Amino acid sequence: MxxxxxxxxxxxxxxxxxxxxxxxxxxxxxxxxxxxxxxxxxxxxxxxxxxxxxxxxxxxxxxxxxxxxxxxxxxxxxxxxxxxxxxxxxxxxxxxxxxxxxxxxxxxxxxxxxxxxxxxTVAYCTGLYGLKDQGNLKKGESLLVLGAAGGVGLAAIDIAKTLGARVIAAASTDEKRALCVAQGADETIDYTKDGWRQEIKSMTDGHGVDLVYDPVGGDQSELALRSLGHGGRHLVIGFASGTIPRIPLNLPLLKRCRIVGVDWGGWMREDPARNIPILTQLMDWVAEGELKPxxxxxxxxxxxxxxxxxxxxxxxxxxxxxxx
Ligand SMILES: NC(=O)c1ccc[n+]([C@@H]2O[C@H](COP(=O)([O-])OP(=O)(O)OC[C@H]3O[C@@H](n4cnc5c(N)ncnc54)[C@H](OP(=O)(O)O)[C@@H]3O)[C@@H](O)[C@H]2O)c1
CATH class of the missing domain: 3.90.180.10 (Medium-chain alcohol dehydrogenases, catalytic domain)
Incomplete structure (x- = not known):
């Protein structure tokens, strides 16, 4: 072969x-x-x-x-x-x-x-474990997905819409943003342009988003964290930008927000059986047409x-x- x-x-x-x-x-x-x-x-x-x-x-x-x-x-x-x-x-x-x-x-x-x-498997299990188990995403909450047109990002959009959230997708090109909309994103932003935080603020009536899903890292992470509302959650998924950001710790204090690490692979390897309910739920949603991978x-x-x-x-x- x-x-x-x-x-x-x-x-x-x-x-x-x-x-x-x-x-x-x-x-x-x-x-x-x-x-x-x-x-x-x-x-x-x-x-x-x-x-x-x-x-x-x-x-x-x-x-x-x-x-x-x-x-x-x-x-x-x-x-x-x-x-x-x-x-x-x-x-x-x-x-x-x-x-x-x-x-x-x-x-x-x-x-x-x-x-x-x-x-x-990787993108969707990370998405459900991250958004639901670690991020406690609820119906009606708003979610900002960074790198949203990547494999992990598109899965996060799909799952968040199934969970009833409002999704703002951040991506670098028109083509990528169009793909995010086709996947179900409600709004998009070009996070390579200055001033996107202001856009998020306007989109959320000044409140900020409830959750950030961050597989990108780099300079965008701190800006995304600053876009959270009070009680928000910033999910650390990965560092596709190649840079692991350093976050000033006064930010989570002032925002009364949480920074949550999501290592689905490590969590699953520790005890593969605990991923079964996640995969079962995802497969049910696929069979019911709720998810469109x-x-x-x-x-x-x-x-x-x-x-x-x-x-x-x-x-x-x-x-x-x-x-x-
Ligand atoms: N925590 C976990 O359990 C878990 C599970 C799976 C994957 N991950 C991690 O999640 C990250 C994303 O994985 P993926 O499979 O979605 O990758 P991907 O398909 O390549 O998507 C990553 C996105 O990041 C954005 N990006 C921003 N700066 C970039 C740069 N300098 N180089 C490359 N991409 C850049 C790109 O979107 P724009 O061009 O629109 O910015 C790209 O679409 C990786 O770091 C991966 O290791 C973590």
Missing amino acids: RAVVFSEYVPPEKAEVKIVDDPLPGPNDVVIDVKAAGVGFVDGLIVQGLYQVKPPLPFTPGGEIAGVVADVGPEVKTLKPGDRVMTLAPSGGFAEKAKVRAVGCVPLPEQLAFEAAAGF PAGQAYSLDQAGFAMRDLLDRKVVGKAIVTP
Whole structure:
């Protein structure tokens, strides 16, 4: 089969596609014909050895996998060839086939296409855990989403609308802002222009927003925190800007607001079972048509390195996926 292989930690555009042996399932594994694999911001860091997790070399990146079960190990009773599934794996998704643990595979409802499923698990689980469990978002509250046209941002818009919130989406280009509106955002702002805080103030009758969802960091974080109303919550999701901001601690005091760290991955790895209600709720909403996960921007296997590069360079509109 063909697979993207990194034999050393190098910039993502140096990715090589090689012919390697087809994987065989162990007793509790399945082999998936990969139809789509999500590209996360972290993939572009992992392949360079710049992330806290360093996979042993050589390796095939790609942890969010959607496809069809092709083969099952002898102990696997819950899945059979032909089943449509999605799963999270440590790596291996940017390939024609991937060997994964059967226990982590989630059957896909018919409403979820492979191209949407590949970007679903991380973004949507982070969104529901962040907005509801950590942010206590309630119907009628207002939410400002930074980096709103990215994979994590679009999921936050979709979930917040399902929870009945009013969503203000911040993104850098007209094309990205249009995508946010298509996903359900009520209003948008261009947060690359000075004075956007004033816009938020006007949009909220001077009160400020109830919640900020912040996967961007950098200079925008403090401005977003200053846009909160009293009792607001600022959810720290990530630092796509590459800069971890330092926040003056008088701000949460004066605003009587909370800064809340949202590390869905760490929380889930501590005890994977506690993510089951989150994923079940999300799957129910998908089946009921409440959520509309967007199909990602597709790259071929040969373009997988450029997908990671484009993500790092802020060029992707929506979620990036690799479709082998
Ligand atoms: N806490 C968690 O559990 C969790 C889970 C998943 C992901 N994350 C983190 O969340 C962040 C976003 O992930 P994602 O998959 O949504 O990434 P993404 O699809 O690349 O979106 C990130 C967005 O950030 C904005 N951005 C602002 N400055 C940027 C810069 N200098 N370079 C690149 N993008 C920039 C871009 O929007 P504009 O161009 O519109 O500004 C972009 O759309 C990452 O840091 C990731 O590690 C955290």
